[in-house]
Amino acid sequence: MTSEDTAPLVFDDPNIAGLRHIRLNNPNKLNILNSVQQEIIADAITVAQYDDAVTCLAFSGEGRAFCAGNDIVTKAAALPEYKRHQVDLEIGSGPIGLHALITKIRNFPKPTVVLMQGYALGAGYDIATSCDIRVATSDCKFGDPRVHRALWAAEGWSYKITRLIPQTHFSEMHLRGELLSGEYAREIGLVHRTFNPDTDIRESASEILNHLASTPTRSYSMAKDSLLRGLDLRFDDLQISTRSHPADLNYE
Amino acid sequence: MTLFTKKANKMTDIQISQDRTCLKIELDRPDQGNRLTYEMMLSIRDAARHANTNDDIRVVVISSSSNGFCAGEDRNDLGDWPNEFFGRGPLGSHGLPPLPQQEMISALRSCQKPTVTLLTGNVRGLGLDIAAACDHRIATETTIVSDGRVQNAEHVATGITHILPRLIGLSQATRILLLGDELTATEARRIGLIHEVYPDNDFTVEADRFVDKISALATRSYSIIKEQTIEQLDMPYEWALKHSLAIRQTNVIEDRSEAAAAFKEKREPKFSGR
Numbered sequence: 172m173t174s175e176d177t178a179p180l181v182f183d184d185p186n187i188a189g190l191r192h193i194r195l196n197n198p199n200k201l202n203i204l205n206s207v208q209q210e211i212i213a214d215a216i217t218v219a220q221y222d223d224a225v226t227c228l229a230f231s232g233e234g235r236a237f238c239a240g241n242d243i244v245t246k247a248a249a250l251p252e253y254k255r256h257q258v259d260l261e262i263g264s265g266p267i268g269l270h271a272l273i274t275k276i277r278n279f280p281k282p283t284v285v286l287m288q289g290y291a292l293g294a295g296y297d298i299a300t301s302c303d304i305r306v307a308t309s310d311c312k313f314g315d316p317r318v319h320r321a322l323w324a325a326e327g328w329s330y331k332i333t334r335l336i337p338q339t340h341f342s343e344m345h346l347r348g349e350l351l352s353g354e355y356a357r358e359i360g361l362v363h364r365t366f367n368p369d370t371d372i373r374e375s376a377s378e379i380l381n382h383l384a385s386t387p388t389r390s391y392s393m394a395k396d397s398l399l400r401g402l403d404l405r406f407d408d409l410q411i412s413t414r415s416h417p418a419d420l421n422y423e
Numbered sequence: 424m425t426l427f428t429k430k431a432n433k434m435t436d437i438q439i440s441q442d443r444t445c446l447k448i449e450l451d452r453p454d455q456g457n458r459l460t461y462e463m464m465l466s467i468r469d470a471a472r473h474a475n476t477n478d479d480i481r482v483v484v485i486s487s488s489s490n491g492f493c494a495g496e497d498r499n500d501l502g503d504w505p506n507e508f509f510g511r512g513p514l515g516s517h518g519l520p521p522l523p524q525q526e527m528i529s530a531l532r533s534c535q536k537p538t539v540t541l542l543t544g545n546v547r548g549l550g551l552d553i554a555a556a557c558d559h560r561i562a563t564e565t566t567i568v569s570d571g572r573v574q575n576a577e578h579v580a581t582g583i584t585h586i587l588p589r590l591i592g593l594s595q596a597t598r599i600l601l602l603g604d605e606l607t608a609t610e611a612r613r614i615g616l617i618h619e620v621y622p623d624n625d626f627t628v629e630a631d632r633f634v635d636k637i638s639a640l641a642t643r644s645y646s647i648i649k650e651q652t653i654e655q656l657d658m659p660y661e662w663a664l665k666h667s668l669a670i671r672q673t674n675v676i677e678d679r680s681e682a683a684a685a686f687k688e689k690r691e692p693k694f695s696g697r
Contacts (some may be wrong), residue, residue, distance in 0.1 A: 266671075270664050277660075318648060320686065321641035321678035321694060325671040329652040330663035338589040338656070339615040342558050345648055346537065347637070359615070403659035 179208055180233075181215040187377070189226030189384040191219050198234025204294045205242035206268045213272050216279060227282040227384040230298055231373055237287040237311070238295025241269075266326050269294060273327055276301040277399070280392035282383040287311045287353070287362075288372045297326045300335060303395065304383065305361065306376045307353035308368040313361075316348040334402050336360045437463045438488070439470050444481040444638045444696070446474050446536070449488050456494030457487050459549055460502040464527040467553070471530040471538075481696045482638040483534060485553060486541040486630075490563075493550025495571070496524065521580045524549060528581045531556040532653065535646040537637045541630050542566045542608075542617065551599075552583045555590060558649065561619040561633055562608045563626045568616060569605040589656060591615050641678040642696035 177197040184190035193215050195202035219225045232238050276283060276298060284304040285291075290312050291299050299305055299313075307313065317324050324345075332341055340359050343349050356362040366375035393413075401409045438449040448470050450457040467485070474480045487493065504512045505523060512519045531538060531553065538557035546554060546568045554560050554568075562568075572579045579600060587596040595614045598604050611617040621629040651670050655663040677697040685692035 267668070270668075274660075274664070318640055318644050319682070319692070321644045321676050321682040321692070323644050323648045323651070323671075323676075325651075325667035327660075327664050327667060329648070329667060330655045330658065330660055333589060333652060333656055337591050337615045339591055339618070341652055343618060345652070346558055346640075346645055348640070399660075 177208075179211050179215070181211075181218075183225075184229075184380070184384075187227075187381050187384050189224065190229060190380055191222075191225045191227070192229050192231060194230075195232040195238055198232075198236075200242070201236040201239035201290060202232040202234065202295070203239050203242040208242075209268050209272045209294075213275055216275050220279060220281075225281065226386070226388050227284065227380065228279060229284050229286060229380060230276075230302065231286040232288070232295075234289075236289030236295075237285070237291045238293075238298065239290045240293025240295060269297060269326055273297050273301040280396070281388050282386060282391055284376075284380065284383055286372045286376050287313070288368065292316070292350075294326075297324075297328060300328050300331045300361075304363050304379065305356075306364045306366070306372065306379060307356065307362045308372050309352065309354040309357075309365040310368045311353035311356075312350045313353060313356050314344050314348075314350045316350055318346065318348040436460060437466050439466060441480065444479060445634060446470060446477075446480045446483045448483065448485045450486070450493055451488040453487075453489040453491070455497060456491055456545060457550070458494050458497035460497055460500065461505050461523045462502050464496075464523040465505060465507075468523075468527045468530040471527075471534040474534060474536045478697060480536055481640075481642045482537045482539060482634055483557075484539045484541060484634055485557065487543060490565075491544030492540070492542045492546045492566070493548075493553065494545050495548025495550055498575075498577070518578075521578065524552070524581045528552050528556045528583070528586075532582070532586070533650075535650070536642060537640070537645055537649075539634055539637060541626075542568070543623075543626070547571050548577075549581065552581045552586075555583060555586045555616075559633070559637065560617045561621065561630060562611070562617045563623045564608055564620055565623055566608040566611070566617075566620075567605050568599075568608070568611045569603065570600050571603060573601060574603045639694065641676065641682065641692075641694045643674075643676045643678060647674050647676070 180194040180196050182192055184192060193212055197203065219228050282304065283302040284306060285299045285302040287299060287305065287307040288311055293315060296313065296315050315324055315328060332345070336359050344351060353362055353365045357365045364376070364379055366372055397409065397413045400412060404412065436452040438451050440447050448467055452458065471483065474483045504519060508522050511522060539559045539561065540554045540557045542554060542560060542562035543566055546566060548571055551568060551570055584600065587600065591614050599606070608617060608620045612620050619633065647670060651667055655666060658666060678694045681694060682692045
């Protein structure tokens with residue numbers, strides 16, 4: 172299963188107040204994730220959500236890659252919580268645990284940002300597309316080429332990708348299964364900032380991390396909530412749903 | 424192998440043939456700018472449906488026999504109202520409903536095989552709709568994409584108003600449909616409407632290469648990815664996740680074992696498309 176030394180690290184940034192890091196820490200395996208590690212991350216997110224001192228959550232990975240995908244070799248046993256949801260077909264037991272994790276990231280009521288170098292594939296791609304802000308090195312390889320393995324993804328990007336960027340790019344990324352460079356991903360709007368791969372992404376990104384950690388959290392979370400709801404609601408329903416937001420945002 | 428050709432006015436207007444794993448639909452009405460008649464629209468619809476049920480077909484390609492992909496529908500001569508729509512074409516001030524157009528676009532959009540359009544010259548109106556309903560749009564440098572229906576006081580009622588904003592964003596869709604801008608291939612590529620642009624001289628070679636690559640993919644896997652993404656355009660987030668699980672648990676992809684074997688043996692997989 173997951174030994175202590177490859178478990179994701181959770182810690183507060185020593186230089187940026189309010190910034191909490193969740194850092195994948197299995198660099199020898201390019202930070203591929205198994206279900207126990209996913210559960211550790213999910214728990215850390217819950218803690219950060221209710222900790223008022225946390226104003227921003229950053230996902231990153233130790234070593235050459237942010238995250239190269241799911242650990243399909245040493246797959247951990249299903250957690251009790253999800254056991255009844257799993258149907259054991261020849262295609263495996265299903266992404267129900269990852270669904271829970273990415274939904275938790277998506278609904279996190281404070282800024283979320285992902286720092287990507289090397290590779291962001293599979294589970295890494297799913298985490299990245301669930302964060303608010305994506306930062307990458309310009310040469311970072313990005314995407315989900317599952318079509319080349321005669322697989323497909325049930326992890327939720329089929330919903331997310333057409334909301335994040337124009338649907339036209341879905342053809343090249345997921346139907347042709349091409350990996351994007353960080354630079355191209357920025358051109359089509361999927362990545363917000365790119366940095367030189369020669370410097371550590373965690374250092375190059377300090378400005379945007381600082382900015383997000385000092386953004387008024389309540390205002391941010393309400394805007395985020397109505398943005399995400401707005402994707403699924405009719406216009407007038409969205410207006411009505413935002414009326415319940417308190418008007419006294421200035422108190423922060 | 425020629426599968427079926429439709430003849431209208433004693434003239435062959437569209438060629439549909441199968442070349443190995445590729446179903447080719449070629450618009451062949453050059454003296455009319457490849458403007459579509461009802462009969463041509465329904466031929467395209469039937470070809471897309473035929474591709475769904477034929478395992479050997481692993482890509483559908485729509486092209487034109489000469490420079491100029493399609494200038495729209497033939498407003499002067501659409502041909503007779505098709506028999507199958509008997510009783511559904513009311514005579515009133517609104518004219519005939521766009522049923523053949525809509526059926527063609529729906530069949531292309533939900534086609535279970537990869538769809539590619541090879542765009543040249545003038546791509547306008549219903550020609551734009553065909554391109555937008557397909558998965559991949561590749562074009563020559565001299566291609567011009569536009570709509571023009573609003574400028575001609577025509578009805579835009581094929582479903583393009585749903586498709587286009589999702590492909591390129593509402594702002595650019597407004598520019599094409601309402602403002603009526605004519606876009607060069609380069610500009611169309613910049614806004615994401617066209618996926619690849621090739622020099623006119625190399626186009627045939629590059630297009631063949633592109634189509635060959637698509638047809639070698641794991642077709643079944645491809646079609647499920649496409650199906651779930653297009654259907655999820657209209658779903659809220661939570662439904663979409665459930666929908667993904669349901670699709671996952673109810674489909675079998677035979678090529679998976681080939682992919683696993685190839686991965687193990689460190690070679691390129693050779694997919695059957697099933």
